[in-house]
Amino acid sequence: MDAIYILIIVGLYAVTHWVVHAVDRLGNIE
Amino acid sequence: MTPQALALLVVYLASVLACVKPLGRYVDDTMQGRRHLLTRLGAPAENWIYRLCGVDPAAQMGWKQYAIALLLFNACGALLVYALQRAQFWLPLNPQKFANVPPDSAFNTAISFVTNTNWQGYSGETTMSYLTQMAGLAVQNFLSAATGLVVAIALIRGLARHETDAIGNFWVDITRATLYLLLPLALLFALVLASQGVVQNFSADKSVTTIEAVTYQQPTTDASGRMLTGPTGGPVMQKVSMRRQTLPMGPMASQEAIKELGTNGGGFLNANSAHPFENPTTLSNFAEMFLMLLIPAALTYAFGHAVGDTRQGWALLAAMTILFVGLVVVATVNEQRGNPRLAALGVDQSATPEQSGGNMEGKETRFGIAASALFATATTGTSCGAVNSQHDSFTPLGGAVPLFNMMLGEVVFGGVGTGLYSMLIFAIIGVFIAGLMIGRTPEYLGKKIEAFEMKMSAIAILVMPIIVLVGTAIAVSLAAGRAGAANPGAHGFSEILYAFTSAGNNNGSAFAGISADTPFYNVALGLVMWLGRYWPIVAVLAIAGSLAAKKRIPVTAGTLPTHGPIFVVLLIGTVLLVGALTFVPAIALGPIAEHLTLWGV
Numbered sequence: 001m002d003a004i005y006i007l008i009i010v011g012l013y014a015v016t017h018w019v020v021h022a023v024d025r026l027g028n029i030e
Numbered sequence: 031m032t033p034q035a036l037a038l039l040v041v042y043l044a045s046v047l048a049c050v051k052p053l054g055r056y057v058d059d060t061m062q063g064r065r066h067l068l069t070r071l072g073a074p075a076e077n078w079i080y081r082l083c084g085v086d087p088a089a090q091m092g093w094k095q096y097a098i099a100l101l102l103f104n105a106c107g108a109l110l111v112y113a114l115q116r117a118q119f120w121l122p123l124n125p126q127k128f129a130n131v132p133p134d135s136a137f138n139t140a141i142s143f144v145t146n147t148n149w150q151g152y153s154g155e156t157t158m159s160y161l162t163q164m165a166g167l168a169v170q171n172f173l174s175a176a177t178g179l180v181v182a183i184a185l186i187r188g189l190a191r192h193e194t195d196a197i198g199n200f201w202v203d204i205t206r207a208t209l210y211l212l213l214p215l216a217l218l219f220a221l222v223l224a225s226q227g228v229v230q231n232f233s234a235d236k237s238v239t240t241i242e243a244v245t246y247q248q249p250t251t252d253a254s255g256r257m258l259t260g261p262t263g264g265p266v267m268q269k270v271s272m273r274r275q276t277l278p279m280g281p282m283a284s285q286e287a288i289k290e291l292g293t294n295g296g297g298f299l300n301a302n303s304a305h306p307f308e309n310p311t312t313l314s315n316f317a318e319m320f321l322m323l324l325i326p327a328a329l330t331y332a333f334g335h336a337v338g339d340t341r342q343g344w345a346l347l348a349a350m351t352i353l354f355v356g357l358v359v360v361a362t363v364n365e366q367r368g369n370p371r372l373a374a375l376g377v378d379q380s381a382t383p384e385q386s387g388g389n390m391e392g393k394e395t396r397f398g399i400a401a402s403a404l405f406a407t408a409t410t411g412t413s414c415g416a417v418n419s420q421h422d423s424f425t426p427l428g429g430a431v432p433l434f435n436m437m438l439g440e441v442v443f444g445g446v447g448t449g450l451y452s453m454l455i456f457a458i459i460g461v462f463i464a465g466l467m468i469g470r471t472p473e474y475l476g477k478k479i480e481a482f483e484m485k486m487s488a489i490a491i492l493v494m495p496i497i498v499l500v501g502t503a504i505a506v507s508l509a510a511g512r513a514g515a516a517n518p519g520a521h522g523f524s525e526i527l528y529a530f531t532s533a534g535n536n537n538g539s540a541f542a543g544i545s546a547d548t549p550f551y552n553v554a555l556g557l558v559m560w561l562g563r564y565w566p567i568v569a570v571l572a573i574a575g576s577l578a579a580k581k582r583i584p585v586t587a588g589t590l591p592t593h594g595p596i597f598v599v600l601l602i603g604t605v606l607l608v609g610a611l612t613f614v615p616a617i618a619l620g621p622i623a624e625h626l627t628l629w630g631v
Contacts, residue, residue: 002116005137006109008553012141012560013105019565020097023572027482 032381035362035400042316042404043351046323050347053324054331060210061183061203062336068210079205090196093575096184097568099200104144104177104564107170112140114166115158124159125234131157132254138552143167145563146174146445148289148296148415148538149555151547155278155299157255160232167296168285172216175292175325176207178413178447181567182329183207185451186336188574189475192582197574211325212292219287219321226314229307230283235276245271249545257545263513265545282308290321293445295415295538303405303418304394315397315418319405322414326350326443329450337475341593346453349601353442354411357431361403364428365389370629392423392542403428410435413445415538422525422542426628429541430621433528436535437617438609439494445536451570453601455490457592458483458573460604464590474592476582483573490569495612497558498534502527502616510550516543520627524620529555534562 334343
């Protein structure tokens with residue numbers, strides 16, 4: 001069970017990290 | 031409102047507002063790296079931290095680098111708090127020999143404290159070791175508050191600087207915020223609270239014999255402390271008769287001070303600030319309420335000072351104060367009116383010198399109506415979430431105030447940092463709306479507000495309503511979601527809506543009726559807390575970076591003044607319209623339906 005919850009935390013970080021890059025790309029386009 | 035309630039509100043606001051200028055100036059000086067007594071004294075410690083962590087304090091970051099550093103720091107914090115809970119049985123400072131926290135509850139609590147939400151599905155005094163409370167939860171109380179603060183400071187820099195990519199250094203900012211602002215104030219107020227009788231020790235809980243036997247019903251729990259549910263999904267109740275009472279002990283005062291100062295709200299004890307060991311006197315209660323608003327209010331002045339026009343900060347403070355007073359009045363008046371069902375039974379609910387009167391269900395007699403309604407408004411206007419009364423027992427409209435406060439995005443006065451940056455987002459939306467009305471490119475503090483800033487503002491504003499409303503809809507659609515609510519109908523809906531609103535806004539207060547320590551709520555609310563915290567932060571930092579890169583344009587006759595009464599009205603209107611329009615249908619299904627039912631309208 002621990003592995004699942006640790007993966008969820010890491011996954012949340014990874015997705016939000018991706019959002020940072022996506023927003024940055026959007027800013028560069030504009 | 032009673033004269034006593036009015037006097038309390040006036041004294042309270044006067045106390046907070048008196049500190050806005052000196053503390054705001056102090057915050058700005060500290061965060062901009064100007065030298066003062068505390069920074070001189072703390073310089074060796076600060077430099078040691080930088081050397082230990084390999085940080086170059088002179089290096090500047092762009093918004094993207096700043097955001098990634100922030101995210102990484104917080105994700106590591108979540109993993110550490112999770113690990114600490116899962117290993118507490120084998121670690122020191124666990125005199126009660128508490129078992130390791132179940133995985134789903136540990137996940138929820140880790141996310142909760144890292145995101146400054148401090149939603150508590152567990153009962154602190156029966157779940158968490160002293161080490162977990164201090165090294166896990168209290169540490170995150172400091173760091174999560176500092177995280178919110180540095181985002182606001184980064185946005186301020188974005189507005190104050192021009193033609194640069196740099197919005198500061200995350201590691202330097204978080205060190206300074208913790209070392210020079212949060213730690214000294216928390217230490218000072220921990221002593222104040224301890225002087226009022228808030229417990230501060232490392233003793234094991236004490237067991238005493240009561241004068242009379244107490245008989246009551248309580249939910250049955252399994253060996254890990256989780257509530258058992260019956261075939262209908264409700265809790266399995268058992269009758270208990272007790273002549274022994276356990277008095278919880280522990281390092282409470284030190285956690286209590288930062289709990290309010292950092293607008294965290296996570297109590298050492300399950301009853302939070304309603305418990306006499308956390309909040310024993312009217313003076314301790316006043317101090318706790320004072321701490322909640324102290325930094326969020328002061329940050330408005332810090333903002334004005336940093337951008338070189340303190341009137342800009344006063345305008346934001348005026349908007350916050352007007353909204354706050356209105357909400358306090360609504361909450362207090364509705365709680366003082368009492369409950370018509372009790373009135374029909376002949377219960378005297380009038381305010382007299384001997385009693386507070388009004389709806390005292392779920393409130394402490396030492397606080398009464400005025401201090402309970404004021405506390406509830408302050409704790410939900412900020413992102414604190416501490417409670418000194420059970421919001422579930424408020425009248426429908428009185429309870430709608432904390433709910434609505436959170437739905438506004440917690441800008442009255444908001445959490446540490448989050449209140450200011452959320453209000454600045456509303457200010458940007460406000461000038462955009464004004465620009466549309468007069469057909470002119472909107473600008474704020476000499477910066478043109480263009481498509482990218484508006485897209486990011488829309489993300490920052492819309493993430494919260496989306497996760498709250500979708501989360502609530504999913505919860506009421508699933509048996510696992512409905513099982514947590516202790517009441518049927520509109521009130522049960524309010525309990526679920528309140529839980530997701532509290533989590534999505536990183537508030538953490540609860541409508542006490544809901545049983546949220548279930549895998550469904552632990553996971554669902556954990557996800558909502560994370561998204562509600564960091565996605566808007568990414569958008570805010572992107573705005574900071576974009577604004578910092580812009581040229582400053584001169585003020586002309588066509589520039590909308592953002593320091594006067596017209597702008598204050600525009601800002602209040604924007605906050606209310608966005609909050610009201612998004613959530614009115616949900617509020618109508620919950621508190622308003624319940625109010626109409628209760629009063630037989």
